[in-house]
Amino acid sequence: RLEEFLKKEVDLELSTLPDFEERVIDFSEVEQLMNSINTVPAPCAPVINPQAPNAATGTSLRVCWGLFSDDTVECYQLCYKPVSNERHSDEQAEHTLKVKETYCIITNLLPNTQYEFWVSALNASGISPPSERAVYVTAPSPPTIKSKKIRSCENAALVCWESRDINPVDSYMVEL
DSSP states (O other): OHHHHHHSOOOOOOOOOGGGTTOOOOOHHHHHHHHHHHOOOOOOOOEEOOOOTTOBOSSOEEEEEEOOSOOOOSEEEEEEEEOOOSTTGGGSOOEEEEESSSEEEEOSOOTTOEEEEEEEEEETTEEOOOOOOEEEEOOOOOOEEOGGGOEEOSSOEEOOEEOOOSSOOOOOOOOO
């Protein structure tokens, strides 16, 4: 019998139900879901710290901030500009620095001048909203002592000086 069966010509064409014929499967939703699993969300806004004591010289400031989440951050974008009392303060030159740490020392600033700072965090998915803005102030320049006007006697001395700052200085400390 097997021999008879093997001698017969068999039609191997399979019939399929119409539901499966030429059906296109859309994997775009699955692909989007898989990509969303592998992507890192954009970071949250950093928190900029207020100016710390001794964080300023006449020409530099040390600005610090923190990130209070477990966000992945590749770098930070620190922005700053001088604070102006004029109406057109938005026209002040804005500076931007890319920083890897959560602090930055900014140099080449003007003495006794206020600067406004804000920071954003960046990663592969994007940039965070900016932090709140913080105002930092550089230290005043030391005064110029007018040596020709110095007078002294046994119990007293008269020392005259002149401020080198454009902005008014609140007070000076004289050390003996």
